[in-house]
Amino acid sequence: MAGMFGSDAGTNTAASNAAFKAGLSKVYKWYTGGFLAFVVVLAVLEQMGLSRQWIGLIFLLATIGLYAGIGIMSRTTDAAEYYVAGRRVPAMYNGMATGADWMSAASFIGMAGTLYLTGYSGLAFIMGWTGGYCLVALFLAPYLRKFGQFTIPDFLGERYGGNLPRFLGIVAAILCSFTYVVAQIYGVGIITARLTGVAFELGIFLGLGGILVCSFLGGMRAVTWTQVAQYIILIVAYMIPVVWLSVKQTSVPIPQAIYGFQLQKVTAKEKELTNNAKEIEVRDIYKQRSAALDAKLKDPAAALAADKAAAEKTVADLKAANGALSEISAAEKALAALPKDEAAAKKAWAAAKAGADTKAKPLNGMPPHAQQFAGDPNGDAKAQHAYDVSRRNFLALIFCLMVGTAALPHILMRYYTVPSVKEARQSVTWSLFFIFLLYFTAPALAVLVKYEVFTVLIGTPFNQLPEWISAWNKVDPTLLSVVDINKDGILQLNEMSIGGDIIVLAAPAIGGLPYVVSGLVAAGGLAAALSTADGLLLTIANALSHDLYYKMIDPNASTARRVTISKVLLLVVALCAAYVASQKPADILFLVSAAFSFAAAAFFPALTLGIFWKRATGIAASLGMIAGLGTTFFYMITTQPWMRGLFGITSPVQLWWEIQPISAGVFGVPIGFAVIILVSLVTPAPSRKVQELVEHVRYPTLRADPVR
Numbered sequence: 001m002a003g004m005f006g007s008d009a010g011t012n013t014a015a016s017n018a019a020f021k022a023g024l025s026k027v028y029k030w031y032t033g034g035f036l037a038f039v040v041v042l043a044v045l046e047q048m049g050l051s052r053q054w055i056g057l058i059f060l061l062a063t064i065g066l067y068a069g070i071g072i073m074s075r076t077t078d079a080a081e082y083y084v085a086g087r088r089v090p091a092m093y094n095g096m097a098t099g100a101d102w103m104s105a106a107s108f109i110g111m112a113g114t115l116y117l118t119g120y121s122g123l124a125f126i127m128g129w130t131g132g133y134c135l136v137a138l139f140l141a142p143y144l145r146k147f148g149q150f151t152i153p154d155f156l157g158e159r160y161g162g163n164l165p166r167f168l169g170i171v172a173a174i175l176c177s178f179t180y181v182v183a184q185i186y187g188v189g190i191i192t193a194r195l196t197g198v199a200f201e202l203g204i205f206l207g208l209g210g211i212l213v214c215s216f217l218g219g220m221r222a223v224t225w226t227q228v229a230q231y232i233i234l235i236v237a238y239m240i241p242v243v244w245l246s247v248k249q250t251s252v253p254i255p256q257a258i259y260g261f262q263l264q265k266v267t268a269k270e271k272e273l274t275n276n277a278k279e280i281e282v283r284d285i286y287k288q289r290s291a292a293l294d295a296k297l298k299d300p301a302a303a304l305a306a307d308k309a310a311a312e313k314t315v316a317d318l319k320a321a322n323g324a325l326s327e328i329s330a331a332e333k334a335l336a337a338l339p340k341d342e343a344a345a346k347k348a349w350a351a352a353k354a355g356a357d358t359k360a361k362p363l364n365g366m367p368p369h370a371q372q373f374a375g376d377p378n379g380d381a382k383a384q385h386a387y388d389v390s391r392r393n394f395l396a397l398i399f400c401l402m403v404g405t406a407a408l409p410h411i412l413m414r415y416y417t418v419p420s421v422k423e424a425r426q427s428v429t430w431s432l433f434f435i436f437l438l439y440f441t442a443p444a445l446a447v448l449v450k451y452e453v454f455t456v457l458i459g460t461p462f463n464q465l466p467e468w469i470s471a472w473n474k475v476d477p478t479l480l481s482v483v484d485i486n487k488d489g490i491l492q493l494n495e496m497s498i499g500g501d502i503i504v505l506a507a508p509a510i511g512g513l514p515y516v517v518s519g520l521v522a523a524g525g526l527a528a529a530l531s532t533a534d535g536l537l538l539t540i541a542n543a544l545s546h547d548l549y550y551k552m553i554d555p556n557a558s559t560a561r562r563v564t565i566s567k568v569l570l571l572v573v574a575l576c577a578a579y580v581a582s583q584k585p586a587d588i589l590f591l592v593s594a595a596f597s598f599a600a601a602a603f604f605p606a607l608t609l610g611i612f613w614k615r616a617t618g619i620a621a622s623l624g625m626i627a628g629l630g631t632t633f634f635y636m637i638t639t640q641p642w643m644r645g646l647f648g649i650t651s652p653v654q655l656w657w658e659i660q661p662i663s664a665g666v667f668g669v670p671i672g673f674a675v676i677i678l679v680s681l682v683t684p685a686p687s688r689k690v691q692e693l694v695e696h697v698r699y700p701t702l703r704a705d706p707v708r
Contacts, residue, residue: 020088020090021090021093024090024093028228028229028232031229031232032232035232035233035236036236038062039516039520042055042058042059042516042519043514043516046514046515046516047514052515052519053197055515055516055519056197056519056522058519059519059520059522059523060192060206060523060526063233063523063526063527064209064526066229067226067229067230067530068209070222070225070226070229071222071226074221074222074225074226087416087417087418087419088417088419089224089417089418089419090418090419090423091418091423091424091426091427091429091430092426092427092430093224093228094224094414094415094417094418094423094427094430094431095426095427095428095429095430095431095432095433095434096227096228096231096232096430096434097223097224097225097227097228097231097414098227098411098414098427098430098431098434099231099430099431099434099435099438100227100228100230100231100234100527100528100531100532101227101410101411101414101531101532101534101535102129102411102431102435102532103231103234103435103438103528103531103532104180104183104184104187104528104529104531104532104592107129107438107439107528108234108238108438108504108524108525108528108529109187109190109191109501109502109504109505109525109528109529110500110501110592111125111126111438111439111442111504112442112443112445112446112449112503112504112507113446113499113500113501113502113503113504114500115442115443115445115446115447116446116449116450116500116503117366117500118366118367119366119367119368119369119370119371120367120369120370120371120372120373121367121372121373121390121394122446123443124394124397124398124401125397125401126439126442126443127398127401128397128398128399128400128401128402128405129401129402129405129435129439130432130435130436130439131398131401131402131405132401132402132403132404132405132406133405133406133428133431133432133435134432135402135403135405135406136405136406136411136412136415136428136431137425137428137429137432139406139607139608139611139612140406140407140412140415140607140608140611141412141415141424141425141427141428142415142421142424142425143611144412144415144416144424144607144611145415145416145418145420145421145424146421147159147693151173151409151413151416151539151542151543151546151547152169152173152409152412152413152603152607153166153167153169153170153173153409153543153547154166154546154547154551155169155607155610156168156169156606156607156610156621157169157547157551159610159690159693159694160606160610160616160617160618160621160622160686161618161686161687161690162618163551163552164618164619164622165606165618165621165622165625166547166551166552167548167552168602168622168625168626169543169547169602169603169606169625170543170544170547170548172598172599172602172603172625172629173409173539173540173543174540174543174544175598175602175629176408176409176595176596176598176599176602177409177410177536177537177539177540177543177595178536178540178573178576178577179594179595179598180408180410180532180536180592180595181532181533181536181537181540181573181577182577182580182581183581183592183595184529184530184532184533184536185204185208185529185533185577185578185581186204186581187501187525187528187529188203188204188208188526188529188530188533188581189201189203189204189581189582190203190475190476190479190501190502190505191203191505191522191525191526191529192204192206192526193475193476200475200476200582201582204578204581204582205578208574208575208578220413220417220538223531223534223535223538224417226531226534227531227534227535230527230528230530230531231434231527231531233523233524233527234438234524234525234527234528234531235434235437235438235524236520236524237520237521237523237524237525237527238438238441238445238504238521238524239437239441240508240513240517240520240521241445241507241508241511241513241517241521242255242441242444242445242448242507243255244508244511244513244517245445245448245449245452245507245511246258246259246444246448248511248512249262249448249451249452250262255441255444255445255448256440256441256444258444259443259444259447259448262447262448262451263369263370263447265451265455266369266370266447266450266451266454267368267369267370269451269454269455270363270368270369270454273362273363273454273458273493274362274363276492278486278488278490278492279362279492279493279494281486282359282485282486282492282494282495283359283360283361283362283494284360285485285486286356286357286359286360286485286494287356287360289352289356290353290356290357290360293349293352293353293356294353296345296349297346297349297350297353300342300345300346300349301342303345303349304338304339304341304342304345307338308335308338311331311334311335311338312335314331314334314335315328315331315332315335318331359494359497363493364493364494364496364497369446369447369450372391373387373390373391373394374386374387374389374390375387375388375389375390389658392657392658392659393658393659393660393663396659396660396663396666397593397660397662397663399663399665399666399669400593400596400597400600400662400663400664400665400666400669401593401596403596403600403604403665403669404595404596404597404598404599404600404604404665405596406600406604407599407600407602407603407604407607408595408596408599409539409543409599409603410532410535410536410538410539411535413535413538413539413542414427414535415427415428445503445504445507446503448511449503449507449510449511452510452511453510454493457491457496457510458491458492458493458496459490459491460490460491461489461490461491462482462484462489462490462491463489465482465491466509467509468506468509468510468518469482472502472506476499478497478499479498479499479501479502480496480497480498480499480502480506481496481497482495482496482497483495504521504525505518505521505522505525506518507521508520508521537570537573537574537577538570540569540570540573541566541567541569541570541573542566544565544566544569544573545562545563545565545566545569546562546566549562549565550562593662593663594636594640594662594664596665597632597636597662597663597664597665597668598629598632598633598665600632600665600668600669601628601629601631601632601664601665601668601669601671601672602625602628602629602632602668602672603625604669604672605624605625605628605669605672605673605676606621606624606625606672606676609621609673609676609677609680610694611694613677613680613694614686614690614691614694614695615680615681615685615686615691616676616677616680616686617679617680617683617684617685617686618686619679619683620675620676620677620678620679620680620683621676623675623676623679624671624672624673624674624675624676624679625672627668627671627672627675628668628669628671628672628675629668629672630668631664631667631668631671632664632665632667632668633664635656635661635664635667635668636661636664637649638651638653638654639653639654639655639660639661639664640661640662643661
């Protein structure tokens with residue numbers, strides 16, 4: 001195994017490639033069998049009394065130790081090995097590594113959770129992300145491989161000439177990759193905290209060790225072979241609970257084939273819960289809370305003064321009456337918890353009112369699972385408008401995710417690692433296959449979990465709720481909490497707040513599986529987050545060390561110096577990302593989607609026109625990247641709540657055509673295309689050498705000498 005991962009030697013002959021591939025297949029067969037045996041042994045130990053905490057700790061240490069071992073065996077200082085894994089990764093294994101690189105915390109953790117919470121509209125993520133790989137196969141991967149560079153900024157610098165396009169590529173790559181990696185490290189924190197019971201912030205830095213040890217030691221080579229191992233873990237972990245739920249509910253072990261029948265049952269249960277007297281009672285309580293908060297917001301200063309006076313009187317009365325210490329302590333805590341000033345009160349009450357408004361709606365604010373869009377195309381004017389806006393945002397999100405997928409630097413870098421252009425095409429096909437396995441299953445998992453929650457959990461007495469509810473509440477109350485609002489002792493749907501980020505991780509417990517499966521799923525989620533974080537951190541570090549330092553600052557730097565600088569920068573970037581993630585800046589889904597919009601607006605126009613239009617010029621590409629990325633960023637910071645707060649934006653939100661900020665790239669991409677085309681037409685054409693290079697990449701028969 002060390003020989004497979006650890007040698008810098010190797011030729012590109014067919015015989016050596018075949019032997020290399022055969023050796024890989026043997027290694028990963030043994031690895032898969034060993035991993036399954038490891039899970040079985042843990043399951044037996046659980047039955048013999050091994051505690052849950054030990055199971056979680058063993059999963060965490062074993063998997064991170066495995067990834068660290070591969071990283072150590074793959075250590076290298078060779079530039080080609082560090083940046084592009086020696087360009088000798090077989091297509092199937094590159095597809096598997098790409099699948100792991102792609103299966104981020106958003107895909108593994110957030111996909112089914114989003115479908116659970118939003119129903120049909122969540123399919124935009126599956127359609128957009130899957131469609132993006134079709135764009136990669138048709139427009140980018142083979143042509144970028146034929147250009148033969150190390151990174152996307154490297155391609156921009158060579159194709160458009162000069163340092164400006166390269167520098168803008170570096171800035172854009174860092175922006176979208178850093179945004180994306182924060183989401184992965186946030187996911188690592190959630191999973192590690194659940195596995196070990198440590199605080200979320202400490203969990204982030206524990207998981208960070210697993211991220212760094214691979215990318216730090218061996219660069220792309222270590223990351224590639226680790227990602228193959230991680231894909232095997234994450235796909236096994238994802239499939240087991242959904243197959244179990246399918247067998248439990250329908251006796252059929254093919255969830256993708258039968259979840260439509262369960263969806264019919266979920267739809268019937270939704271109608272029942274909408275009209276349930278106890279559910280209506282809970283919703284009415286939240287309506288009253290919303291009205292009370294609305295009244296406070298009309299005169300926050302007076303309302304805050306009244307609340308403080310009432311809380312102080314309660315404390316004074318309890319002390320005067322020699323009340324119980326516990327009651328006095330609770331009253332003092334309530335007084336201390338009041339907002340400190342009018343501004344804090346307005347912020348807290350506005351957030352509480354928004355939450356109450358959501359929980360005053362049927363189904364806990366979730367749309368009916370099978371409903372395509374909000375509103376009704378055949379209803380009144382308001383319903384028709386809601387339908388049009390919902391459909392418009394659905395299509396805009398698909399567009400952004402497709403184009404963003406096709407332009408993400410850490411994904412496109414993977415197609416530089418294969419031996420040939422032919423294998424780059426084959427690699428995209430394998431990538432689609434390995435990604436399809438999970439994406440085809442996510443909708444089924446969402447429906448099966450929702451059926452389990454609606455039919456088993458809802459209606460359970462509070463004193464009989466399963467242990468996993470309190471366990472997740474301890475990890476983060478915003479992810480899962482239950483409150484008996486109407487004091488009847490029975491859990492109603494609107495009395496439970498559940499975040500999409502725990503649907504997959506809690507699925508084994510929801511289905512009644514042994515805890516070892518919960519540990520396995522958490523390990524799978526950890527593998528997904530770590531694999532993507534590895535690729536993203538490497539993208540950022542390489543952009544700084546190779547494109548900025550080597551290409552622009554010190555072209556005479558030695559290979560060892562470049563690799564060392566990349567490793568140091570990788571460590572610094574990882575620590576910065578961990579710090580940002582520890583602040584819990586936004587939900588995983590928004591952070592990931594923002595990265596896609598940034599990548600789409602910054603890279604897609606410049607990459608596709610650079611490949612397919614030899615007339616595209618360097619200054620045009622630079623202005624197009626600035627215009628596209630600037631438009632997208634401006635729209636996000638003026639419309640997205642978290643970013644508005646970050647930049648201190650207080651003006652009223654003004655949505656363009658009512659498009660949500662998650663789809664901001666829908667404005668940046670066409671602007672980027674328009675600027676590049678128009679400016680190219682009025683500026684001098686690229687040199688003859690560049691035009692011939694573009695012609696050769698698209699039509700290799702035009703020149704006899706292949707471009708590497």
